[in-house]
Amino acid sequence: MxxxxxxxxxxxxxxxxxxxxxxxxxxxxxxxxxxxxxxxxxxxxxxxxxxxxxxxxxxxxxxxxxxxxxxxxxxxxxxxxxxxxxxxxxxxxxxxxxxxxxxxxxxxxxxxxxxxxxxxxxxxxxxxxxxxxxxxxxxxxxxxxxxxxxxxxxxxxxxxxxxxxxxxxxxxxxxxxxxxxxxxxxxxxxxxxxxxxxxxxxxxxxxxxxxxxxxxxxxxxxxxxxxxxxxxxxxxxEQEPLEDEDADDLVPVEEEMLLGPQPYRKKLEIRLAAWIGSQRYTSPKLTIGDLALELGTNRTYLSDYIKSVYQASFREWIAGLRIEYAKQQMMEHPELTIAAISEESGFLSLSYFTRIFTEKEGCSPSKWRKSFVEEQ
The missing domain is CATH 1.20.1070 (Rhopdopsin 7-helix transmembrane proteins)
Structure with a gap:
């Protein structure tokens, strides 16, 4: 030794x-x-x-x-x-x-x-x-x-x-x-x-x-x-986690009791489509509580809806919407930098935007934009 x-x-x-x-x-x-x-x-x-x-x-x-x-x-x-x-x-x-x-x-x-x-x-x-x-x-x-x-x-x-x-x-x-x-x-x-x-x-x-x-x-x-x-x-x-909310809160809205589960679900779908069309998903620091309040439902029900319809968590779903918005901006505004588009799309971090974009599209935002320009 x-x-x-x-x-x-x-x-x-x-x-x-x-x-x-x-x-x-x-x-x-x-x-x-x-x-x-x-x-x-x-x-x-x-x-x-x-x-x-x-x-x-x-x-x-x-x-x-x-x-x-x-x-x-x-x-x-x-x-x-x-x-x-x-x-x-x-x-x-x-x-x-x-x-x-x-x-x-x-x-x-x-x-x-x-x-x-x-x-x-x-x-x-x-x-x-x-x-x-x-x-x-x-x-x-x-x-x-x-x-x-x-x-x-x-x-x-x-x-x-x-x-x-x-x-x-x-x-x-x-x-x-x-x-x-x-x-x-x-x-x-x-x-x-x-x-x-x-x-x-x-x-x-x-x-x-x-x-x-x-x-x-x-x-x-x-x-x-x-x-x-x-x-x-x-x-x-410190906030109450989703798993700990009352089971009764899974069907929380009085409107659903009047309309029934399927009509209410359809109405939620219409509200959500209108919200997506307004592109408010680009707001930074968005939470599911904010969205639930805007749609007139609660976060537990909304989280369950997003998972069942889009097969994704709230973060993954919002990131997907933001990526599509960023692609549209890159096509329509070639004068904007990638950093500016990332920020406008609602991403707080350029590195996170680049990583998510690369995972979804198979290449970086700059390469994707370059390939799009070459195709035109």
Whole structure:
């Protein structure tokens, strides 16, 4: 084992983790009530980094792995178990502010205590040999299953939030939280790697330490960047989601009770066609609530109608209408720039307009316009 390389990598990672933990714990946030949940998430993440920093410090200053391998394995297993819970809780409450309850917190602390106690019993009371090796494999699988379970819960929450954004807003709000999905999958891969590297030969340990550096840099940068968008995302999440509305609200309009489901649906179709003809879908920051109010219905019924008729979420449907409008503008107004057409069509971001246009038409807006001109 190259102790110098191992110690240097531990030292670099430890300094970065302590800096990031300090920022998460005491860094300033805007003095608004809406940021309370963001601050709570960041502090939990800070505690998680302190737990891992304590692990790194013991390895660095006490030389635990070279001198006491069994104790090092025990500490790693216990630390990773705790870190898994803290990481997942910190990210999940950014999307579900009711996730972290007192009961759930103590239940997971109980899981951690049980896992740590069994690990200590196995490594201290069971002699080295096949039985202990089988026990270590069992603990590693338990740790892996626990991490995957937590990751699954976080991914489900993330997908629910994406569906909520897509069903209620014309803008691509999900782009603001995409880092959580990336980080979660990265954390799963990194967590599995850490579990495996705990049992690998010592000469590979520095790779495990160095791999943590980009991992935590990405986490730190994501939290800082998310601060710019958090208020917008949280204000949407605080609204009552579509799934939680009263079932009776699915048929909410008194007019439908008078006309019957099919005549009312036809009337809604006529109203919607008139709205599309007026090209008011080009209004930026359009929400399904705005449209439902204008059409005299509610957002749940309207969302169900759009999904059944157009086979798309509200965001996808509005984006499609805007793309068709942009194509018309490119044909009729060659003097306008792509950026100007994007803005006039209702897109707040030129990059998002370009991406959606390319996905739908198979080429960029500029190439599409060029091909159209050549055909004339």
């Amino acid at each position: 190259n102790l110098a390389l191992y110690d240097y990598s531990l030292g670099i990672a430890l300094v970065l983790m302590l800096f990031f933990a300090g920022y998460f714990l005491v860094g300033k946030t805007p003095d608004k009530p809406i940021f309370v949940n963001y601050l709570r998430s960041r502090r939990i993440m800070g505690v998680a980094l302190l737990v891992l920093s304590a692990n790194y410090s013991v390895h660095l200053f006490c030389g635990l792995r070279p001198l006491h391998e069994q104790e090092a394995i025990l500490m790693n297993l216990s630390t990773y178990f705790m870190a898994y819970w803290l990481f997942s809780a910190a990210l999940t409450i950014l999307l579900d502010r009711f996730f972290l309850t007192r009961r759930r917190f103590w239940r997971h602390m109980g899981y951690w205590a049980l896992f740590t106690a069994l690990s200590a019993l196995l490594l201290t009371a069971v002699p080295s040999g096949p039985v202990q090796q089988v026990g270590l494999v069992f603990l590693a699988l338990w740790l892996l299953a626990y991490g995957l379970w937590l990751a699954r819960r976080l991914i489900r929450t993330y997908r629910w939030a994406v569906r909520l954004f897509d069903d209620t807003h014309s803008e691509y709000i999900a782009a603001y939280i995409r880092w959580m999905s990336i980080f979660t999958w990265w954390a799963v891969i990194y967590g599995v790697s850490c579990g495996v590297l705990t049992f690998l030969p010592d000469r590979y340990l520095f790779l495990w330490v160095l791999s943590s550096i980009p991992f935590y840099i990405y986490l730190y940068g994501s939290y800082i960047n998310y601060l710019l968008f958090y208020e917008q995302v949280e204000s949407i999440l």
